[in-house]
Amino acid sequence: MRHSIRTPALAVLALLAAGSGPAWAHAHLQSATPAPGSTVAAPDTVVISYTEGVEARFSSIEVQDAAGHRVDKGTLSTVPTDNKRLSIGLQPLQPGTYKVTWHVTSVDTHKTDGTFQFTVKPQG
Numbered sequence: 001m002r003h004s005i006r007t008p009a010l011a012v013l014a015l016l017a018a019g020s021g022p023a024w025a026h027a028h029l030q031s032a033t034p035a036p037g038s039t040v041a042a043p044d045t046v047v048i049s050y051t052e053g054v055e056a057r058f059s060s061i062e063v064q065d066a067a068g069h070r071v072d073k074g075t076l077s078t079v080p081t082d083n084k085r086l087s088i089g090l091q092p093l094q095p096g097t098y099k100v101t102w103h104v105t106s107v108d109t110h111k112t113d114g115t116f117q118f119t120v121k122p123q124g
């Protein structure tokens, strides 16, 4: 479902529903917490801010451990007043390296995706 805008008719409907604003730009990662490439104490969420508003219904964030196991809680959270930001809860993380894979559909219906890693440092 989250990759379902494929037909021109649906894309036009989605565009109309999105309302006004800076159109025809793509949503790229602007910043994230944990920051890409950072080493941090175990976080309980990943938060990503984008350069354009995104449609949470047609977006996803997955977080995997080094063995490829999903460690996110599966449900995106949004901030009603800020459609440029998505977050996802995490299960308790052990020290190690984690990969974040995101796919978003911006309010102009364009799709972008990317990955980054962060490292959870040993406690103490």
Ligand SMILES: [Cu+2]
Pocket (backbone or CB within 6 Å): 024, 025, 026, 027, 106, 108, 109, 110, 111
């Ligand atoms: Cu675009």
